[in-house]
Amino acid sequence: MRRTLYGEDHDAFRASVREFVGRTVVPRQEEFAERRLIGREVWLEAGRQGLLGLEVPEEYGGGAAGDYRFNAVLIEELAAHSMALASSLAIHFDICAPYLVELTTDEQKKRWLPRFCSGELITAIGMTEPSGGSDLAALRTTAVRDGDDWIVNGSKTFITNGFQADLVIVAARTGQGKKGITLFAVEAGMPGFQRGRKLDKVGQPEADTSELFFENVRVPSANVIGEIDGGFVAMMERLPQERLGSAVTNVFHAAAVLEETLAYVKERRAFGQQIGSFQYNKFTLADLVTKIDVSTAFVDQCVAAHADGELTAVDAAKAKMWTAEVQNAVIDACVQLYGGYGYMREYRVARAWMDARVTRIWAGSNEIMREIVGRDLGL
Template sequence: MTRTLFTSEHDDFRALVKEFIAREITPHAEDWEEAGIVDKSVYKAAAEAGVLGFSVPTEYGGMGIDDFRYNAIVAEELARGRSSGVALTLLNDIIAPYLLRLTNEEQRQRWLTQLAAGDMTWAIAMSEPGAGSDLAGIRTSARREGDEWVISGQKTFISNGILSDAVVVVCRTDPEAGHKGFSLIVVEDGTPGFERGRKLKKMGHHAQDTAELFFSDCRVPASNLLGTEGRGFYHLMENLPSERLSIAISAIAGAENIFEQTKTYAKERVAFGQSIGSFQHNRFKIAEMATELDIARVYVDSCIGRVLDGTLTAVDAAKAKWWCTELNKKVIDQCLQLHGGYGYMLEYPVARAYQDVRISTILGGTTEIMKDIIGRDLGF
């Protein structure tokens, strides 16, 4: 379908991103999946290519591009390529907005410049063994002692947890203040009391390092507070709509990619003397997927437009996130079925996509949490 959201400048940027993926990611994808981690040099290369940190102002080494369509293009092309381990959407869509919005000048000079140069990669640590979607259950604590924060606790399921040079840690700084008792504190690599645990083995996204993190009387400078003390929960909520939209964007692009490959397969694969796509049942399934993907694409593009004009709401993003990730799961399952036995072979992209897709309805807020947000907005 024709998309009217992008200009010729965006088309040029998309071509640049595709070329970067073909040059710097695709040749290494198999090795990275085997190793369970990507080569850190890919972030330096991404920065040099203008694919990382483009939203950072020019005075801090970025390109000063305040246009979410560029974020969407990177998310889409990574989803279409074999790029699940490269955390560019994490850095561009989650970390960069925090650093742009919440830092003081000293922190910008210290962190933004290195992010824009690809010299510093990041993670954000929210989930804990006893607190996933329920952020109010976070137990990792930070107490102020003089010019330091002392952090104690444990985090799990942390994307980029092994490679990260710095981690934004969600801490409880006032146990009596409820949602007003959380703060965001940056813990940098090598800080005493900060240890990385296991690189966790997962069903999919094998090249994406996911880790446990441990903090044992971990002392960091008071100047590493990100944003306002006691406003951590609200800082998280402010960025969640665009984060969830990014997940929806990746979901639709990934589903469209596998669907296009499956259309080709269904035309070329012959059974009982005819292409498998010409059987009425299969033709109907393909027609249904094409229709649902087009409808989802229109809604997601409208949400991108709402980011541009500042009207995207948490409810808009929740609708996009749950619908698109569930559709992605459904489409990939049906495409694998159309591939038959070949779909079960990992040499086919649909098999790898089937492994990777299952997390999409969980990360960033489960489908059930998204529906609860929408339901409450409707007055229930």
């Protein structure tokens, strides 16, 4: 499908990202899966390539392209390789970056952003709690003022990059209701900040995901991000970008798997002919390609709208929900086309099938996305 979203600069950037993935990640893919994390050397190389500071001003070591389409290109290429690579790095450059660029003081920017861009400072965001799920307003982690500091107690779970993050943006309760939430930068080495085990997930083993525990962690006021009690609004304002990034990941992860499947069905033979030439399989593939093309067109429109500052929370919810459903349907059909081989971990399609399932849950479950869309309909 012909796309009009990108220009020559985006195409050149795409080529550099593809080269980075092929050189830095592909040769060590199995090692990262076994270690259940993406090695710091990848982060440092991404920093040297200028991939981590796309939204960061140049004075702090970033690129400050001012064009979200570069974020989207980077996410597309990472997702085409694996969901885990896209989710780990995008948490940093696409999700945490807006908090650290838009809500921080000049002193905080100088302290964190240069290392953020270089890959020396890996970041994560701590919203989800064991008992809360998608209900951010119900979080139980607390922060109580003690002089010039805050004492943080509580826990977070399912935190991508949590095991090796050097800085975690933690949402904690400082008052009552939605207005009583504040964001804190909790840094590695602070007494009382503990990481749990790397969680044993169904898919995406390369993405380190862990529990985080805070026991009387003393956080200085200099680490408050944004305004006191302004955390809920800050998160709501930035969730559309997170959901859009998730949508881009969903589409291009599925598209890459489908492309490999098309090549497979042209090579694999049964009953004396290519399995892709059987009418049922041909019709199935026609449906899958159409779903990807239609989804790409909508996501491209959302990316363009976001680049212009016009993406709505409702359209972001639609994009996230729809692409998660499409991705899972497409990859499940691809597994079927591979037959028994599709159920073998050594085949990428099997790993992709496991990797994709969580996308209907994270960034706000698809049920929550439907609630957002439904409310917009006046229901």
